[in-house]
Amino acid sequence: MDLALLRTxxxxxxxxxxxxxxxxxxxxxxxxxxxxxxLERQLGRPLFHRRSRxxxxxxxxxxxxxxxxxxxxxxxxxxxxxxxxxxxxxxxxLAGPPEFxxxxxxxxxxxxxxxxxxxxxxxxTNAEEALDGLAAGHHDLVTTTVRPRGxxxxxxxxxxxxxxxxxxxxxxxxxxxxxxxxxxxxxxxxIPLVEVHESMPLAxxxxxxxxxxxxxxxxxxxxxxxxxxxxxxxxxRAGAGLAVLPRYLCREALxxxxxxxxxxxAVPPLRTWFLVVRTGSLALAHLSRAHELLVGAAxxx
Numbered sequence: 514m515d516l517a518l519l520r521t522x523x524x525x526x527x528x529x530x531x532x533x534x535x536x537x538x539x540x541x542x543x544x545x546x547x548x549x550x551x552l553e554r555q556l557g558r559p560l561f562h563r564r565s566r567x568x569x570x571x572x573x574x575x576x577x578x579x580x581x582x583x584x585x586x587x588x589x590x591x592x593x594x595x596x597x598x599x600x601x602x603x604x605x606x607l608a609g610p611p612e613f614x615x616x617x618x619x620x621x622x623x624x625x626x627x628x629x630x631x632x633x634x635x636x637x638t639n640a641e642e643a644l645d646g647l648a649a650g651h652h653d654l655v656t657t658t659v660r661p662r663g664x665x666x667x668x669x670x671x672x673x674x675x676x677x678x679x680x681x682x683x684x685x686x687x688x689x690x691x692x693x694x695x696x697x698x699x700x701x702x703x704i705p706l707v708e709v710h711e712s713m714p715l716a717x718x719x720x721x722x723x724x725x726x727x728x729x730x731x732x733x734x735x736x737x738x739x740x741x742x743x744x745x746x747x748x749x750r751a752g753a754g755l756a757v758l759p760r761y762l763c764r765e766a767l768x769x770x771x772x773x774x775x776x777x778x779a780v781p782p783l784r785t786w787f788l789v790v791r792t793g794s795l796a797l798a799h800l801s802r803a804h805e806l807l808v809g810a811a812x813x814x
């Protein structure tokens with residue numbers, strides 16, 4: 514059986530789409546369709562059900578993928594090992610939110626640069642856009658707080674991110690801890706809010722988890738809106754108001770007393786970060802190395 518046909522078949526099986534598989538393989542959609550039809554004729558059985566939006570595998574298709582994919586991945590590892598031995602330089606394309614990439618991901622991947630690899634980043638605050646780019650082959654690795662579904666992606670949990678409600682000392686002094694615990698968010702009325710978006714996603718999540726309520730989400734509710742958590746921290750540090758921020762981002766400012774965490778709940782709101790790759794791509798040596806570095810570094814985050 515032609516390995517090229519099997520490679521195309523596995524790509525379609527993982528992508529769930531002829532179009533998406535064609536983009537990943539660098540082929541035209543008609544070429545992919547033709548190869549799948551050729552393989553189906555050779556086997557005498559259909560491998561996919563054609564749907565209005567993509568394809569789903571038949572039982573025969575699932576069985577073939579289960580048998581063939583590990584061997585194709587192993588062949589790719591052998592090919593990659595030979596390229597590595599020949600000193601081939603590889604470029605790793607990353608995507609994710611700017612703060613997490615800047616403060617967590619890129620420092621952890623710095624050893625790759627010394628090993629002859631290059632890094633390229635795409636700052637994506639929207640998880641759907643980042644995952645679409647990964648599916649299309651524009652990115653190799655994505656960090657996101659959204660666990661993707663489907664066989665195209667493989668997601669690994671990296672770490673849990675704890676969220677705090679913080680403010681500059683001036684504003685924090687106006688909030689009585691006992692009143693906040695008893696009176697809830699109404700105690701915060703009159704204190705400006707700094708957020709990353711008009712919809713106030715971080716405050717909304719925090720209010721729901723801690724106060725079992727919703728913050729004021731009217732268009733003018735947030736005094737400052739800036740789509741970068743580092744900028745949010747600087748605004749809070751300068752006295753612009755309070756904000757919900759991940760602990761890792763504001764830890765140094767907390768230690769220096771530049772911002773103050775308002776009374777913390779017994780169970781703080783958490784958000785899980787995932788490291789996402791296309792299924793099977795860890796057979797590529799540079800991706801596997803990056804994945805190992807990040808998973809190892811995340812154990813200490």
